[in-house]
Amino acid sequence: MKSTRASHYARYPFPAEVISSAVWLYFRFPLSLHMVEEMLAARGLEVSHETVRQWALKFGQGFANRIRRRLPAPGDKWHLDEVVISIAGQKHWL
Numbered sequence: 213m214k215s216t217r218a219s220h221y222a223r224y225p226f227p228a229e230v231i232s233s234a235v236w237l238y239f240r241f242p243l244s245l246h247m248v249e250e251m252l253a254a255r256g257l258e259v260s261h262e263t264v265r266q267w268a269l270k271f272g273q274g275f276a277n278r279i280r281r282r283l284p285a286p287g288d289k290w291h292l293d294e295v296v297i298s299i300a301g302q303k304h305w306l
Contacts, residue, residue: 220271230257231271234264239276 224231230252238248245261245268252259295306 226257226259230259231267232275234259235267235271235275238264238268239272 220228234248234252237243237251238245243251245264248264249259249261252264297304297306
């Protein structure tokens with residue numbers, strides 16, 4: 213039996229992992245379509261920015277919803293181990 217995820221990407225010439233990676237990159241980080249195209253090209257995949265745009269329109273809302281759901285809430289606790297600051301060109305470790 214086919215999984216639901218695989219059936220969404222059934223008619224596309226690229227594997228589901230490539231499509232999901234491209235859409236995830238576009239929505240998760242402040243990247244342009246051209247930057248996503250270049251990142252995929254660096255990995256040996258020739259995908260145009262227009263293709264990434266079409267994927268983002270079709271599959272993007274689901275990715276955006278999942279990313280927003282996972283972002284930290286205002287009440288979450290964050291612990292920071294070290295901080296480096298420069299004062300008058302000299303590094304100080306806090």
